[in-house]
Amino acid sequence: MASSRRDLAVRASVDQGLLSPAEPVVALLDTAGIRASAAALTSAFAAVTDAPVLHAFAVKAAPLVPVLRLLHEAGLGAEVASPGELALARAAGVPPTDTVLDSPAKTPAELRQALALGIAVNADNLQELDRLDALVASAPTASPLGIRVNPQVGAGSIGALSTATATSKFGVALRDEGARKAVVQAYLERPWLTRLHTHTGSQGVPLALMAEGVGEAYALAEEINRTVGRQQIDTLDIGGGLPVNFHSDEETPTYAEYARLLADTVPGLFDGRYGLVTEFGRSLLAKHGTVLTRVEYTKTSGGRPIAVTHAGVQLATRTVYAPDAWPLRVLAYDSEGRRRTGEDTVQDVAGPACFAGDLLATGRALPLLRQGDVVAVPDTGAYCFAHHYAYNSLPRPGIHGFTVAEDGDGGGGGDGVVTFTTVRKPQTLAEIVAESGGAHADALVG
Numbered sequence: 001m002a003s004s005r006r007d008l009a010v011r012a013s014v015d016q017g018l019l020s021p022a023e024p025v026v027a028l029l030d031t032a033g034i035r036a037s038a039a040a041l042t043s044a045f046a047a048v049t050d051a052p053v054l055h056a057f058a059v060k061a062a063p064l065v066p067v068l069r070l071l072h073e074a075g076l077g078a079e080v081a082s083p084g085e086l087a088l089a090r091a092a093g094v095p096p097t098d099t100v101l102d103s104p105a106k107t108p109a110e111l112r113q114a115l116a117l118g119i120a121v122n123a124d125n126l127q128e129l130d131r132l133d134a135l136v137a138s139a140p141t142a143s144p145l146g147i148r149v150n151p152q153v154g155a156g157s158i159g160a161l162s163t164a165t166a167t168s169k170f171g172v173a174l175r176d177e178g179a180r181k182a183v184v185q186a187y188l189e190r191p192w193l194t195r196l197h198t199h200t201g202s203q204g205v206p207l208a209l210m211a212e213g214v215g216e217a218y219a220l221a222e223e224i225n226r227t228v229g230r231q232q233i234d235t236l237d238i239g240g241g242l243p244v245n246f247h248s249d250e251e252t253p254t255y256a257e258y259a260r261l262l263a264d265t266v267p268g269l270f271d272g273r274y275g276l277v278t279e280f281g282r283s284l285l286a287k288h289g290t291v292l293t294r295v296e297y298t299k300t301s302g303g304r305p306i307a308v309t310h311a312g313v314q315l316a317t318r319t320v321y322a323p324d325a326w327p328l329r330v331l332a333y334d335s336e337g338r339r340r341t342g343e344d345t346v347q348d349v350a351g352p353a354c355f356a357g358d359l360l361a362t363g364r365a366l367p368l369l370r371q372g373d374v375v376a377v378p379d380t381g382a383y384c385f386a387h388h389y390a391y392n393s394l395p396r397p398g399i400h401g402f403t404v405a406e407d408g409d410g411g412g413g414g415d416g417v418v419t420f421t422t423v424r425k426p427q428t429l430a431e432i433v434a435e436s437g438g439a440h441a442d443a444l445v446g
């Protein structure tokens with residue numbers, strides 16, 4: 001169970017000195033949980049289709065080389081959206097055949113590199129297609145190439161994460177006047193365009209709307225193949241976007257639910273005529289990351305108890321700036337890492353940054369936190385602690401993977417022993433100075 005593994009890991013973090021007064025904030029990744037999610041994704045699609053499926057993890061969700069290596073070992077590829085993400089995928093050993101490039105602002109140099117490597121590319125717009133024309137004409141490539149379309153099916157509950165709105169910046173807006181015809185024509189003129197891509201995510205978008213977006217892309221692929229008179233589009237990239245439950249340890253909705261919904265609403269998608277690519281990010285990692293921080297001080301202000309910790313805007317940027325859209329749970333442990341029980345008290349849990357809004361939780365009911373206590377912030381494995389925001393020059397924390405020894409013989413031997421491995425070292429002050437122009441101290445004087 002993920003929550004009992006987490007409790008053991010919190011305790012072990014204190015016992016083993018990972019979390020200490022000198023290292024008051026760390027991030028943990030539950031290796032078994034990540035593996036389980038990867039397996040759930042793979043088996044959910046295997047249950048509904050025999051077609052080849054590349055599950056390309058959206059690197060943006062957890063841009064960490066060891067995470068990409070783990071997922072690759074579990075059979076997943078990588079969806080990259082920048083030269084940096086591509087470099088991470090390559091460093092993790094993800095081969096070009098398992099990599100997809102999707103960003104909206106690819107430079108000619110990025111496109112050239114992708115085609116030279118044989119990485120799949122989804123053109124975001126028709127200008128990008130012009131660039132691909134020139135590259136394809138200049139040198140042979142093994143890259144599967146496609147176009148991203150925006151089915152314009154509408155928004156979910158979080159505007160900033162809704163990619164399929166009428167005016168979204170992503171893809172060719174399919175319902176705009178003349179757009180559908182232009183896309184069909186583009187395929188007619190380019191026999192090397194063999195893929196079609198859409199991503200109707202992400203958090204806050206209901207499954208039915210995601211499936212509707214996929215259905216629109218499927219219908220367009222059918223239309224294009226009919227018009228061309230052959231199966232020119234052989235692969236559909238249906239994006240990612242499965243939402244995550246941030247309110248409890250329950251992992252809902254599930255990949256199986258989504259795959260079944262797709263099978264019901266877009267049955268042709270799975271009948272074997274199309275290879276498939278998926279690009280899930282948040283749903284693979286979010287539940288398996290936990291931030292741990294020590295309570296440095298407690299105080300009251302206007303009668304409200306406040307626990308001041310070392311985890312705030314630098315790690316949970318979206319939560320701090322948009323708390324209603326991105327609520328996070330906060331769990332209270334004592335200074336030895338044992339779960340605090342007892343009566344709930346309404347309190348604020350603050351971060352270390354120097355602005356008033358740096359709060360992980362406002363008016364939250366939980367056992368009263370004391371100085372030296374440990375606070376755990378679960379569900380932070382995606383788009384959170386690996387996405388450091390450098391406010392106040394706060395250092396990036398160390399990230400540690402953990403495993404919990406199972407009781408193999410049932411006799412209780414090694415049960416519950418937690419082993420940590422370094423995923424990323426904490427940033428040093430020297431590194432902060434270096435990346436803040438330390439080598440150019442005189443640049444603006446004299």
Ligand SMILES: Cc1ncc(COP(=O)(O)O)c(C=O)c1O
Pocket residue numbers: 058061079102199201202203239240241242279280281282283
């Ligand atoms: C093109 C594309 N694919 C996949 C994803 C991953 O979405 P999620 O992490 O919600 O699964 C995103 C997220 O922004 C995206 O833009």
